[in-house]
Amino acid sequence: MIGRAVQAKFGPSYPAPGNRNFMRKGEQMLTLYHWEPNANSGKPILALEEKGVAFESHFLDLLNFDQHAPDYLRINPDGTIPAMVHDSVMMNESTAIMEYVDAAFDGPALRPDDPEERWRMRWWMKFCDQYFAPAASMIGWNAFIGPMVRKRDPQELQRKIDAIPMEERRIAWSKAIYGTFTPEELAESDRRVAFAAAKFEENLERHEWVAGGTFSLADINAFNLIYFMPATPDGHVGPEKTPRTMDWLYRMYERPASKRAWSHGRMLTWDTLSHLQRPSS
Numbered sequence: 001m002i003g004r005a006v007q008a009k010f011g012p013s014y015p016a017p018g019n020r021n022f023m024r025k026g027e028q029m030l031t032l033y034h035w036e037p038n039a040n041s042g043k044p045i046l047a048l049e050e051k052g053v054a055f056e057s058h059f060l061d062l063l064n065f066d067q068h069a070p071d072y073l074r075i076n077p078d079g080t081i082p083a084m085v086h087d088s089v090m091m092n093e094s095t096a097i098m099e100y101v102d103a104a105f106d107g108p109a110l111r112p113d114d115p116e117e118r119w120r121m122r123w124w125m126k127f128c129d130q131y132f133a134p135a136a137s138m139i140g141w142n143a144f145i146g147p148m149v150r151k152r153d154p155q156e157l158q159r160k161i162d163a164i165p166m167e168e169r170r171i172a173w174s175k176a177i178y179g180t181f182t183p184e185e186l187a188e189s190d191r192r193v194a195f196a197a198a199k200f201e202e203n204l205e206r207h208e209w210v211a212g213g214t215f216s217l218a219d220i221n222a223f224n225l226i227y228f229m230p231a232t233p234d235g236h237v238g239p240e241k242t243p244r245t246m247d248w249l250y251r252m253y254e255r256p257a258s259k260r261a262w263s264h265g266r267m268l269t270w271d272t273l274s275h276l277q278r279p280s281s
Helices: 037-052 094-104 114-150 152-160 167-178 183-206 217-226 243-254 257-260
Strands: 031-036 056-059 081-088 087-093
Touching: 031 037, 037 094, 037 183, 037 217, 037 257, 081 094, 087 094, 114 167, 114 183, 114 217, 167 183, 183 217, 183 243, 217 243, 243 257
Parallel strands: 031 056
Antiparallel strands: 031 081, 081 087
């Protein structure tokens, strides 16, 4: 069952007892519904941890289609994750949630003051969201997500697909589950990932962080997209081909907030990401 975490519009709030991020009485309720702390779910988790904001973490098993369950659809009718509820207001779209978190809460600033760096931050977030991530996602869904759910009862799977509220997500899930991405689609996605990885490496040749000299939301966005790539066989990101990206990944992994963010995972946790541990010199 989905926790009753939405006040006013969705009913009274009852945070899960014993949650380590339980909000104290008198504070505005903040609940994040998420999957593993990677990809889109990982973006607001890491932003909240970088800001030091306490929140109620509510895990949804994407592979079990929890995000399409009726209880969750009453919270987020789109059936997408993540979604964040802050004092009765539901928000979705992970990048927009990150910007809200930085604007709404005290803590270290995650958007640069310098106008050029803030422009570069937004440029890279748009590039990741609209170009880099869709291509990487198709490859990941085809290689990992689809095979992980494909073994279930066919009738059950069809019922799960039929329950997806957004048509484009039904199409994507169907292609992943039944392995119907075309060779041309997969080849184009691979080409885009290679191009984007090279462009990212080139940017880090000039800048310490993605937006420039300041750690920002662009680093959080990109980390949750790129972190797994050194462990994949395509070779687009690795110590020899993209040394600056690897150094950036090591620095991202070493941040205390990253360790806290990965504590929200079930399958993916901080100590399972051995490819992000800096090699001993």
